[in-house]
Structure formats: C-alpha cells, structure tokens
Ligand SMILES: Nc1ncnc2c1ncn2[C@@H]1O[C@H](COP(=O)(O)OP(=O)(O)O)[C@@H](O)[C@H]1O
C-alpha cells in the first residue's frame with residue numbers, strides 16, 4: 497500500500513528578482529517571496545499513475561522535489577500512507593526518483609549502477625543479484641549489464657536509470673521529464689515501455705512532463721498546472737471533454753482547440769451560440785448545466801477542436817470560413833482557416849475528400865455537433881462547469 501496526500505502544499509522561494517536569478521513573470525509574489533507552488537491539493541490512490549503537466553516554470557519539479565524531500569515544504573502537509581512526511585529525510589521516505597539527465601555513475605557498469613542503492617542498504621549479495629537481474633529483464637537491458645553508460649544510447653541509459661530506481665521496490669516512483677532528452681521516435685517507444693513497466697511493478701507513480709501527449713497517454717489522472725496553480729485534475733478523458741478554462745482547453749489536445757469570438761444567446765430555457773451570423777442551439781446537457789448555474793447571455797469564446805469541425809452544406813448551419821493553407825497528411829488534411837479575424841484548423845478526412853483542393857482564399861462552410869463544443873466567458877471560465885476544482 498502506498499497512498500499519498502498533498503494538503504495545501506505551498507513553496508515560497510525567496511524573491512531574487514532584483515538579482516536577476518529567476519524570472520517569475522506570472523507567479524504570485526508576497527512579502528514572504530515568490531509562490532512557485534500555490535495551495536496544491538491531491539489525494540493519490542495506491543498504484544495510481546499521476547502526471548503533473550504544464551509549461552516550463554509552472555512548478556512541476558518543485559512539487560515533485562517536495563514529495564521526494566529534496567525541497568523543503570514551505571506550507572502544508574505531505575502524507576505517505578497516512579504518515580506525515582514533512583520532516584522525514586529523503587532516504588527514509590521510500591521513494592525513488594528518475595531525472596531527465598540520467599545521472600548514472602560513468603565509471604560503473606550498468607550492473608554496478610543498478611546494484612548501488614541495494615549495496616547502500618546492505619542487502620545480501622545473492623538477493624542483490626536477483627533483484628538486478630529481474631529489473632534488467634523487465635527493462636530489456638540484460639545484455640548491457642556489463643557495459644559502461646557511455647557505450648549505451650540515450651534510451652538505454654534512461655532504462656538503466658529507471659532500473660536503478662525500481663530495484664529497491666520503492667513505494668513511490670517519481671519521474672521528472674524522463675523522456676525529454678530523447679528524440680521523438682525514441683520518446684514514443686519509451687512511452688510505451690513505461691506503460692508496460694507500470695503494469696509489471698507495484699508502485700505508485702508521479703510523473704512530470706511538459707508534453708500533453710505523455711500526460712494523456714500515461715496518466716490515470718493528470719494535474720494541469722500553470723504559474724504555480726493547479727488548474728484542473730481529472731482523467732485524460734475528463735480534461736479533454738470538459739476543460740475547466742481556456743488554458744486547459746488550449747493545452748490539452750493536438751492540434752490545439754480553435755477559439756472563435758461569438759455570442760451566447762438565451763431564449764427561455766434554450767441557449768444558442770452565434771458564430772459568424774449562424775445560430776446553433778447547444779446540446780440539452782449543456783443547456784441544463786448552464787440553466788442550473790443561471791448563466792446569462794454574453795460575449796463568449798467558442799472552443800471547437802479541429803477534429804470536431806465538419807464541412808457542411810446543411811442549410812442554416814453553414815459557418816463561413818476562408819481557407820489559408822492546407823496540409824495533406826495522408827489520412828487527413830489539416831485545413832487552416834480564418835473566421836473573422838480568428839485563425840483555426842480543421843481536420844478533414846481524406847476519405848471522400850482526397851481529390852478536394854482547398855485553395856488559399858476559398859470560402860468553405862463548416863459546422864459542429866453542439867455537444868462537443870465549449871463556451872468560455874470573458875475570464876476564460878468554461879460556462880458549463882460548476883466551479884473550478
Ligand atoms: N531555487 C530556486 N529559487 C528561486 N526560484 C526557483 C528555484 N527553483 C525554481 N524556482 C522558480 O520556481 C518556479 C517553478 O519552477 P519549477 O518547479 O522548476 O518549474 P517546472 O518544473 O514546472 O518547469 C519557476 O519560476 C522557477 O524559476
């Protein structure tokens with residue numbers, strides 16, 4: 497068993513702005529200093545795979561390092577298996593960490609690197625050998641056990657670093673951007689390896705990345721952060737289907753969600769969005785949620801994912817757009833468009849459209865299913881969501 501609880505965790509760094517050490521562009525600053533992590537709350541279940549995701553500088557590593565004990569917790573409480581950890585030494589937390597830079601000992605062989613944490617623990621020799629052989633097997637590095645790290649590729653080195661972390665069967669495995677040093681192809685491959693690894697070891701994972709694809713594919717739940725503040729916590733499906741605000745909406749999903757300027761219109765119990773002169777009624781679910789909140793008519797941002805934009809000739813639903821450029825991707829075409837002054841992308845299936853030319857400047861008509869769009873107020877809040885967190 498290994499559950500974690502982060503309760504009102506804050507990290508305040510001294511404000512070194514004048515000395516020019518760090519740029520704290522959008523972080524809250526108080527008399528105490530800079531709020532790098534602001535009131536982080538999360539309960540992590542046994543064997544859950546949690547991903548912290550957000551742009552560089554949003555406080556992911558700081559949060560992870562506080563869990564590991566490498567960084568002091570300024571405020572709040574960290575519990576592992578219901579035991580308060582704030583003042584427990586890193587080595588006594590039963591946590592292992594994997595970093596972006598593999599941090600292997602260059603003068604040691606792979607086997608010696610992996611044995612190292614077990615030798616520190618004075619584990620009997622035969623047991624060490626057994627554990628290392630097992631971990632090497634899981635990670636597919638058995639044949640490299642006698643090599644030095646410099647004779648390995650980046651992906652192999654990262655496997656060794658993971659191997660060294662898992663040999664002692666930690667309660668919690670922390671990973672800070674472990675794939676960021678690898679090229680795109682290897683990153684995809686290692687992502688799949690981590691999914692396999694996860695199914696073979698009994699550990700709770702906290703994984704940090706700036707990459708939304710890694711977050712979506714690896715996480716049981718993902719925590720989206722911005723400027724030290726948690727924006728949303730949910731399963732990949734939840735954050736994709738119902739992003740709480742514009743930031744999450746834009747961060748999750750590739751290509752990025754399109755944002756258009758529109759109007760929310762209320763007529764009795766019915767809600768419509770008007771975009772470029774076309775009025776489309778929202779789905780009954782969205783209408784019910786907005787009615788329950790008492791949402792009023794207002795100027796809004798309408799969010800539509802590229803994969804949800806459809807070419808149409810249906811009377812009354814044709815929203816006009818101008819084609820910018822189109823990119824033939826094989827299975828589909830990315831058509832870049834302009835609606836009023838806003839730019840967007842729509843994904844058009846090649847099926848049935850392969851001979852279709854999308855000429856620059858051409859006018860096309862699109863629509864969308866009202867159930868899959870998102871409506872945001874002037875502050876960027878999703879109008880169908882009750883409240884943020
Ligand atoms: N030792 C430090 N002293 C002062 N500020 C720091 C220190 N370490 C990190 N920061 C600041 O805290 C913020 C969060 O950093 P970090 O947790 O490393 O972000 P991320 O891992 O999401 O890229 C950043 O603005 C960073 O500049």
Ligand SMILES: [Mg+2]
Nearest residue numbers: 556557558672
């Ligand atoms: Mg970081």
